[in-house]
Amino acid sequence: MCNFAEHLQMETLSGVAALQAQGATTVEMNELIRQSLHYLVIHEIGHTLGLMHNMRATSTISLDDLANGETVTGSIMDYPALNLPMQDGASVQYSQEVPGPYDIWAISYGYTPDADALPALLEQSTDPALAFGNDADDLRSPGRHSDPRVMINDLSSDPVTWAGQRVELINDTLRTLPENFEIEGETYQPLLTSYLVLSGQRFGAANVASRHIGGIYNNRSVVGQPGAETPFIPVPRDTQEQALDVLDAALFGPDAFAAEEAYLDHLQRQRRFFDHFGSDEDPALHERAFNQQRAVMAHLLHPNMLERMNDARQYGGEYPVADYLQDLTQVVYAADIRGEPNTYRQNLQVEYLRQLISIVGNGDYSPVARSAALAAINDVKGWVGPDWMPDLMGSREAKAHRAHLRTLINAFEG
Numbered sequence: 001m002c003n004f005a006e007h008l009q010m011e012t013l014s015g016v017a018a019l020q021a022q023g024a025t026t027v028e029m030n031e032l033i034r035q036s037l038h039y040l041v042i043h044e045i046g047h048t049l050g051l052m053h054n055m056r057a058t059s060t061i062s063l064d065d066l067a068n069g070e071t072v073t074g075s076i077m078d079y080p081a082l083n084l085p086m087q088d089g090a091s092v093q094y095s096q097e098v099p100g101p102y103d104i105w106a107i108s109y110g111y112t113p114d115a116d117a118l119p120a121l122l123e124q125s126t127d128p129a130l131a132f133g134n135d136a137d138d139l140r141s142p143g144r145h146s147d148p149r150v151m152i153n154d155l156s157s158d159p160v161t162w163a164g165q166r167v168e169l170i171n172d173t174l175r176t177l178p179e180n181f182e183i184e185g186e187t188y189q190p191l192l193t194s195y196l197v198l199s200g201q202r203f204g205a206a207n208v209a210s211r212h213i214g215g216i217y218n219n220r221s222v223v224g225q226p227g228a229e230t231p232f233i234p235v236p237r238d239t240q241e242q243a244l245d246v247l248d249a250a251l252f253g254p255d256a257f258a259a260e261e262a263y264l265d266h267l268q269r270q271r272r273f274f275d276h277f278g279s280d281e282d283p284a285l286h287e288r289a290f291n292q293q294r295a296v297m298a299h300l301l302h303p304n305m306l307e308r309m310n311d312a313r314q315y316g317g318e319y320p321v322a323d324y325l326q327d328l329t330q331v332v333y334a335a336d337i338r339g340e341p342n343t344y345r346q347n348l349q350v351e352y353l354r355q356l357i358s359i360v361g362n363g364d365y366s367p368v369a370r371s372a373a374l375a376a377i378n379d380v381k382g383w384v385g386p387d388w389m390p391d392l393m394g395s396r397e398a399k400a401h402r403a404h405l406r407t408l409i410n411a412f413e414g
Contacts, residue, residue, distance in 0.1 A: 004043050004079060008095075014037045014201045015094060017194040018084050020180045021173040032082070034096045039095040042076045046103060050110055053077050055100055056133035058151040063156045068405040072155070074129055075102040079152040081204070086165055100265050101129040122402040128225030137218070142299040146308055148211035148235065153204045153370070160242050160341045163209040167250045170202045171259035178263050189270035192283065195260060203292040206250035209243040210296045213324070216303040216312060228374070234317035239328065241319075247300075248331050251293050251318075257285075259346055263365040288403075290347045293408060299353050300328060303362075306369040324370040325356075337383045337402070340394050346401045352378055353405055357412045 036042060057075035066083050073080045078096075085092045096368050099107075106108050109121045122365040124130060134152030140152055156162045158393070174195065215235040221228035250256060267283040299305060306321050311321065325403045332352045336345060359373040384402045385391065387410065391399045 002044070005040055006323075006363060008036050008040050008195060010200070013193070013197045015084055017177070017181075017198055018173045021347060022085070023177040030303070034094070035095040035097060036082070037099050039076070042097070046099075050108060051075075051077050051103060051106055051157060053079070053134045054102055054132050055102060055135065055138040055152055056131045056147070058127050058148045058155050058159070059157050060101070060131050061156055063162060064072050065154055066162075067392070069093065071100065072096045074100040074127065074131060075109060076100060077103065081153050081155050081166070082199075083155060084169060101127075102132060105130050117387040126225055126229070131220075140207075143304040144196070144303040145218075145408045146214075146216040147209075149212055149217065149366050152210055160212050160239055161244060163205040164242070164246045164249065166205040167202055167246060170198050174202075174259040175262070177260070182263075182266065187270040188266050188268040191263065191385055192269055195267055195283075199260070199288070202250055203295070206247055206292075206296055207299075209246035209250075210299050212243045213240045213300060214309040214312075215240075216308060224397050225378050232312075232315060232414050234319075236407040237318040240324070242390040244327055244331055247296065250330050251289075252348060253340060254335050254345060256389070257289055269295040286343060286347060289344050289353070293344075294351060297352065297355065301359065303364045303366075303369065306372075307366055310366060320372075321369050322375055324335065325372045325376045326379065329356075329379050332384055333380060337380075338393055340398050341401060346397075349401070350404060350408070353377070353408055354378065356380075357408065360412070372407050377409060377412070380405060384409075 004022050012033060016034075019032060030380050052356050054075040054077040055077040058073045059078045060074035061069075061071055066245065067086070067090070072083045072093055073096050076096055076099055080096070083092050083094050087189050092172075105124060109118065112118070120229040124133075130151070137145050137147060137150045138152060139148055139150055151159070154162065168358040177194050177198075182188065183190065208287055210236050212284060217229075219231055219233065221231075242321065248256075264285060265281070269281060271281075309317065309319060309324060311317075329352075330351055336342075337349070341349060356373045356377050360370050360377070363371070365373070367379070377393050384405045387406060391402055393399070
């Protein structure tokens with residue numbers, strides 16, 4: 001199945017909003033749309049020629065090349081994010097417009113009339129420019145597969161750094177939306193649509209970063225093939241820690257949803273005849289944020305991922321599960337647990353503690369993971385304090401929140 005058109009539609013909407021917020025001209029925004037349509041056409045032509053998806057092709061393009069070159073990905077069959085300028089006035093290639101090295105190589109193999117040429121073509125598969133991973137390998141779903149380079153909605157050979165930059169760009173754009181999408185005499189629907197698209201893109205960037213936690217680079221080649229790498233290489237620990245920083249900025253931290261705060265009371269959907277039956281008209285801010293946080297958490301705490309992280313330590317991995325859960329727990333609580341967590345953080349902190357508690361008693365998790373979860377619960381217990389100690393810090397809401405966490409821990413301990 002190919003839903004590339006839907007993918008490009010969302011990418012193009014977010015790209016137009018970002019360019020408009022940067023003060024781009026109509027000509028520049030039309031060029032972005034033209035490139036997206038061009039990319040859609042050549043992607044589907046690729047399918048008619050027999051090419052399958054290649055979700056790893058973005059990993060062949062450096063961040064510098066994205067900023068200065070004419071190539072976005074190594075294959076027209078990828079599902080990349082739109083390449084957007086990171087600063088006002090910069091000129092970039094938004095979408096792929098020509099076949100990449102992988103496409104030319106695969107077509108050469110599929111259509112050559114010379115059978116004797118096939119072994120030499122196959123031997124080229126270890127060329128980094130020909131990187132390949134299709135839908136059967138991609139890491140979009142929690143608990144499936146291991147290589148974060150085989151991913152949709154990403155860009156570059158350094159996708160974690162790219163994701164952090166994309167979150168900053170989106171937040172900068174979100175702050176300026178009323179200036180460009182509140183139009184006198186019109187409804188607030190353009191503002192709401194742009195907010196929904198861009199906040200969804202922020203979540204997408206966080207999702208890309210999250211897949212590097214517990215990730216394993218999977219290199220497929222045959223024994224003795226020139227250019228072959230070790231089949232399994234754990235993602236470096238510093239890259240995984242960097243991914244946690246991106247998640248802190250995008251979804252988990254105290255300021256994760258601050259960019260849009262100034263106009264939340266303007267996010268009104270346009271009423272069209274009777275289309276509002278059966279739905280609330282407010283933008284459901286907490287539900288949207290909570291769903292995004294839980295979606296990423298589904299990967300971060302998945303038993304397969306934690307076991308893979310544990311296994312990786314036997315062949316070069318340097319991130320023990322206990323260290324990882326300690327770091328994640330710090331991200332979720334440390335900034336404000338003894339102060340005034342905002343309501344987005346309160347939801348996150350309660351849900352995260354509930355999931356830690358469920359891990360300890362769940363046989364689907366290894367004893368190592370369950371021990372690490374227990375240690376993280378004890379960290380939270382130390383922060384919220386014992387029942388007998390009066391809670392003198394903060395508002396009634398903050399005290400009620402910490403009491404809720406203590407109640408969950410007490411029930412767990414029996």
